[in-house]
Amino acid sequence: xxxxxxxxxxxxxxxxxxxxxxxxxxxxxxxxxxxxxxxxxxxxxxxxxxxxxxxxxxxxxxxxxxxxxxxxxxxxxxxxxxxxxxxxxxxxxxxxxxxxxxxxxxxxxxxxxxxxxxxxxxxxxxxxxxxxxxxxxxxxxxxxxxxxxxxxxxxxxxxxxxxxxxxxxxxxxxxxxxxxxxxxxxxxxxxxxxxxxxxxxxxxxxxxxxxxxxxxxxxxxxxxxxxxxxxxxxxxxxxxxxxxxxxxxxxxxxxxxx
Amino acid sequence: xxxxxxxxxxxxxxxxxxxxxxxxxxxxxxxxxxxxxxxxxxxxxxxxxxxxxxxxxxxxxxxxxxxxxxxxxxxxxxxxxxxxxxxxxxxxxxxxxxxxxxxxxxxxxxxxxxxxxxxxxxxxxxxxxxxx
Numbered sequence: 146x147x148x149x150x151x152x153x154x155x156x157x158x159x160x161x162x163x164x165x166x167x168x169x170x171x172x173x174x175x176x177x178x179x180x181x182x183x184x185x186x187x188x189x190x191x192x193x194x195x196x197x198x199x200x201x202x203x204x205x206x207x208x209x210x211x212x213x214x215x216x217x218x219x220x221x222x223x224x225x226x227x228x229x230x231x232x233x234x235x236x237x238x239x240x241x242x243x244x245x246x247x248x249x250x251x252x253x254x255x256x257x258x259x260x261x262x263x264x265x266x267x268x269x270x271x272x273x274x275x276x277x278x279x280x281x282x283x284x285x286x287x288x289x290x291x292x293x294x295x296x297x298x299x300x301x302x303x304x305x306x307x308x309x310x311x312x313x314x315x316x317x318x319x320x321x322x323x324x325x326x327x328x329x330x331x332x333x334x335x336x337x338x339x340x341x342x343x344x345x346x347x348x349x350x351x352x353x354x355x356x357x358x359x360x361x362x363x364x365x366x367x368x369x370x371x372x373x374x375x376x377x378x379x380x381x382x383x384x385x386x387x388x389x390x391x392x393x394x395x396x397x398x399x400x401x402x403x
Numbered sequence: 404x405x406x407x408x409x410x411x412x413x414x415x416x417x418x419x420x421x422x423x424x425x426x427x428x429x430x431x432x433x434x435x436x437x438x439x440x441x442x443x444x445x446x447x448x449x450x451x452x453x454x455x456x457x458x459x460x461x462x463x464x465x466x467x468x469x470x471x472x473x474x475x476x477x478x479x480x481x482x483x484x485x486x487x488x489x490x491x492x493x494x495x496x497x498x499x500x501x502x503x504x505x506x507x508x509x510x511x512x513x514x515x516x517x518x519x520x521x522x523x524x525x526x527x528x529x530x531x532x533x534x535x
Contacts (some may be wrong), residue, residue, distance in 0.1 A: 199500040252422060375495060377496075391517065
């Protein structure tokens with residue numbers, strides 16, 4: 146960013162003049178020239194004030210620019226779907242809604258399909274037993290007639306139910322299209338967050354320059370928090386303080402006597 | 404080892420996401436447990452636990468309102484509930500957290516994403532230990 150470079154350059158200049166002036170001050174004091182020394186001090190003060198105003202001016206300008214930059218991505222969406230969503234939290238809420246809908250639809254379809262699968266399996270098992278009896282010639286003609294009717298019914302039901310299972314599986318397949326849509330939204334939000342971070346880093350850098358000029362020291366005490374939920378861990382495999390799966394959890398618990 | 408589990412036992416599933424509750428309920432049903440109820444965080448779960456005579460608690464950790472770890476601590480501190488078996492099913496995967504849950508008296512700990520087999524194994528292990 147040009148601002149920070151420009152500012153960094155001027156800051157070095159200010160530092161240089163500070164060095165020159167202070168050695169001049171020292172020699173004036175050593176020589177006993179109090180009036181001259183006071184003049185240098187007042188010059189130094191002026192230089193500092195001017196720098197400070199300049200820094201604050203730059204900081205304000207950069208703040209405005211950054212705030213404006215934050216808006217660019219949020220309003221400039223291309224697809225119709227995204228244009229309705231004005232800011233990142235709205236977009237993420239949309240992701241939550243989409244994933245929630247998809248998960249519920251999938252669960253609905255699975256719950257609807259499972260009984261069909263169970264029924265097919267049960268009836269096939271029971272028919273297999275009857276069929277085996279027939280092949281062992283243990284069946285009376287009356288039982289055989291009953292069996293043929295059952296097989297008829299079973300085959301009819303199988304055709305219908307397997308059609309339903311196939312239909313539901315296709316619907317589950319289509320429901321996964323949320324990944325494409327939410328992926329696009331998340332990618333946009335990610336790039337927005339990156340921009341915001343870049344701008345914030347620049348702001349912090351500028352604020353640092355102002356701190357250096359005014360000699361401000363911030364007392365940023367670390368806030369100690371209790372153990373809190375953090376949600377899913379990324380890159381768990383590369384982290385020492387995080388388990389990388391159920392096996393790790395089991396090992397840890399068994400080391401604790403579980 | 405196959406354990407003879409009481410399939411009629413009453414189970415409370417606590418998770419703030421309704422889809423995760425549905426998944427867990429479906430998995431439990433597949434294991435033969437059909438007597439299940441749901442709550443969306445610790446503060447809704449607690450009054451249910453106090454009046455509902457539950458045999459088993461399956462809870463998430465990270466929830467708005469009362470978290471799973473606080474629910475576990477509250478359960479362990481309550482005279483009528485302190486022996487209730489508790490399985491934590493959570494995305495929380497820091498070693499500190501697992502140790503904290505163990506110290507708070509959790510009976511089992513499953514990290515998300517998990518499989519049906521893992522859930523089954525942990526439930527069996529919990530009741531195997533209780534029965535022995």
